[in-house]
Amino acid sequence: MKIIAAIAALLLPLQLSAGHPAATVPDRFVGHWAGSPGSCDAHIDDLILRIAPNHISYWESEGPIEAVVVRGDEIALISELSGEGETWLATAKFTLSADGRRLIDRTSAPGRELVRHRCASAGGARSANSFRPVPLRGIA
Template sequence: MRLSTIALVALLAAGCAAPHDDAADAPSTDSPATATSTPDAASSDSEPARTTVPAQFQGEYATDTRACNSPAHESRLTIGAWRIKFHESSGAIVAVESGRNALTITAELTGEGKTREATYRFNLSDDGQILTDRDSGMKRQRC
């Protein structure tokens, strides 16, 4: 009986020292992203690319004041540090490229029962109040 107790204690202790699991290092959707995207040619090989949206781009946007006052308006867009949310889809941001007033976001979006990866390109006005989608031309004001 004593040998069984010692064996049980040894097994429990071994379970606490489980091998390293790379999946545990992946960022969750509720915590800051720590993954890196591919560095661009201008950065050094040892410098990771950013996956956090710069503060000047973060916020809530919609086409006009009335849309800003309607949380369910189809033009609503929320850009957070690590997540992006549209009217019918949202998800984790997996890559970010930014310049002074330009932002490119790649995100894993889930909506309407489907998951997809999408890339969005935005320009922010000099005063930080108008966000323009460079692909569609849609302009949204900061709410």
């Protein structure tokens, strides 16, 4: 809860509205991220994350990024996620490692850090601009 309040306080002066262009994520945070370097091409890694300049996609949800705050190698995002027939506002805070190869997620599992690794490619048959989840095997 403290994280949400802190992010909201940082974003209060931005006065976002539907008429303004979407927030933009700096290039160094943009990419395809996975739970381990070996799972970049796997379609079963539930830690897969794709960050585009103004869109974010998790394992089972995705949506436009509405607000971005960057402080050094830390980024805080507010996005409007959709998944399983629902839509909600979500906050996320990430820290990029000094070498740019790891993205530490401090919000998905409270009290725990989730480390994702930068993938060299878009992974599998998906293009670098694809943000649609791949269905599980055997499900059409």
